[in-house]
Amino acid sequence: MSERELDVVVVGSGGAGLIAALTAHEQGARVVVVEAESVVGGASRLSAGMLMGADTAVQRAAGLEDDRDGLYHEYMFANQFLLKPGIVRRMAHESGPGIDWLAELGVRFFPDIMQGGGERTPRSHVPQGGEVVGGQHIVDVLQQACRERGIEIVLGNRVDRLLERDGAVIGVGIGDDEYEAGAVVLATGGFGANEELIVRHLPSMAKYRDDLIYIGPDSSQGDGLALAAEVGANLVGEDVYQPLLTPRIDSKEFDAYLPAWVMLVGPHGRRFCDETAPYGQTYGVVQATADVVYGIFDARTMAENDTPALQTFKPEFPPGNPMPPHIYSADGLQRLLDNGSVVQADTIEQLAGKLGLPADAVAGSVARYNAFADEGDDRDYRKPEKFLRPVREAPFYGMPIRPSTMGFTSFGVEIDDEGRVMDPCAAPVDGLFAAGECTGGVLGTRYLGSGNMWASCIVFGRRAGEAAARRALDRDASVAG
DSSP states (O other), X not given: OOOOOEEEEEEOOSHHHHHHHHHHHHTTOOEEEEOSSSSSOGGGGGSOOXXXXXXXXXXXXXXXXXXXXXXXXXXXXXXXXXXXXXXXXXXXXXXXXXXXXXXXXXXXXXXXXXXXXXXXXXXXXXXXXXXXXXXXXXXXXXXXXXXXXXXXXXXXXXXXXXXXXXXEEXXXXXXTEEEEEEEEEEOOOXXXXXXHHHHHHOHHHHTTTTTOEEOSOTTOSOHHHHHHHHTTOOXXXXXXXXXXXXXXXXXXXXXXXXXXXXXXXXXXXXXXXXXXXXXXXXXXXXXXXXXXXXXXXXXXXXXXXXXXXXXXXXXXXXXXXXXXXXXXXXXXXHHHHHTTSSEEESSHHHHHHHHTOOHHHHHHHHHHHHHHHHHTOOTTTOOOGGGOOOOOSSSEEEEEEEEEEESOBOOEEEBOTTOEEEOTTSOEEEEEEEOGGGEESSSOSSOOSSOHHHHHXXXXXXXXXXXXXXXXXXXXXXXXX
């Protein structure tokens, strides 16, 4: 990195960092992005790239009517009003314009919008980049935009400290080198690859660490937490995370959704939910039931899974195209059976015994479930008839399922709705801004649809970039004056 005067240093080259850099540049700031790894993109490049937003051009072109206040209210209710309304309102109102901004930069989206969960209107925008898909397509577009604007991205340089003067953050340190700037934006990502921080800040998730599968990069070590804490930043979101429910697997393959045909019971042997509920909500239901739940199905389901007779998941994208399974594919289920993650028995009572469940309760729950399937009407949990499959043909199968797959963390640096980092006394840390997965208090315990994290990256990347540039340029103007 060349020794030259800078307005804004962005730490991290994932989605939030690149968006912050581009937005700061739009304001007239001189910007550099510093990345610890040897590649651009962070966890963003590994993501599916779905973006949640309301009232977008893509929605309107698809004939969908949506409004930003609707997203705001749904998000607040889903998270039981445990998040700051100001933060959520900002995300709800500016995620749609942020998606339109990405489209103007060159990000291409499918014309259909995915309904990722139980949201009233489909809001999950899916990128389509030809051979390059998902988050990598978005990162590629953002990186190209940085090149065109002359924004330098410095790889292989890990920021190990923030510089302070007169109570303000005025730059970054990298080893023996120091680089001053008018403002700093932290966009360092989460800490899913750091077991010590998971144990410290996500104790409920730490219970599953022997089975934990983190599907992000090894670089997600929580650098931003330490950097921000050293300059007096407040950290929020203790024990907030959104895991996926998964049987014990031996790879980083995952399915966001549970198979729609499965029947779930808790350790009491009783059914407790609609198994097709949105993945962003199912974890909370499971957590309220037990640490481990159990999926039950029969030989007919095993044989027909992922065939025209029985699609695996409820969501379809594009419409009419069932989502393909990975761990719940026919081969995947066989691997789970071979490695003991799925157990098999000739009777329901024997299956209950192998799972350590009360046999009478499981048998009674299966009988009730089968009666609903025969009637085509789940009077308990309103599971769609299409997936209400009886558990009747031997052999029978069961699998323990835990909240053990994690894509991102939600504990981090507290920000306000302008992306300014806050201290424990509710005042901004002068000169320091943050966006993306390194922040806390933006995402709650419930994930609405699909694409919440990318929405956070877009909205607060743009907000932090704009505010950082404004702070730096105002300071320059005051010094010149």
